Amino acid sequence: xxxxxxxxxxxxxxxxxxxxxxxxxxxxxxxxxxxxxxxxxxxxxxxxxxxxxxxxxxxxxxxxxxxxxxxxxxxxxxxxxxxxxxxxxxxxxxxxxxxxxxxxxxxxxxxxxxxxxxxxxxxxxxxxxxxx
Numbered sequence: 389x390x391x392x393x394x395x396x397x398x399x400x401x402x403x404x405x406x407x408x409x410x411x412x413x414x415x416x417x418x419x420x421x422x423x424x425x426x427x428x429x430x431x432x433x434x435x436x437x438x439x440x441x442x443x444x445x446x447x448x449x450x451x452x453x454x455x456x457x458x459x460x461x462x463x464x465x466x467x468x469x470x471x472x473x474x475x476x477x478x479x480x481x482x483x484x485x486x487x488x489x490x491x492x493x494x495x496x497x498x499x500x501x502x503x504x505x506x507x508x509x510x511x512x513x514x515x516x517x518x519x520x
Contacts, residue, residue: 429493431469431514433501443484451498457484458494458516466520469494471504472513478503479519 470477506512
């Protein structure tokens with residue numbers, strides 16, 4: 389009778405392999421679904437007076453960071469915001485709430501607004517895609 393000895397290295401390799409299989413299974417299931425979570429609406433950006441204040445997530449807001457406020461997405465969500473007029477897009481992290489009682493779907497930091505060219509107008513029609 390042969391004894392199977394499981395060393396730490398063997399156990400680690402098995403765990404890594406199982407995690408790899410789970411990752412492949414999940415990523416294929418998502419890819420086969422074919423749905424991308426998107427929404428279209430208005431975006432604006434934070435006024436200068438909010439620079440240095442705390443966000444709803446508890447972190448300090450900085451105009452030069454690529455962040456955004458969204459009504460419902462979890463903090464830490466990574467989204468792509470595309471200006472539908474000029475096609476420019478920016479990837480930002482959600483770290484705040486806001487826009488209650490407005491038609492806007494996202495508020496951007498000034499740096500993010502600059503990237504997609506909405507600083508002069510102050511508001512633009514955008515598409516928001518959830519990346520992660």
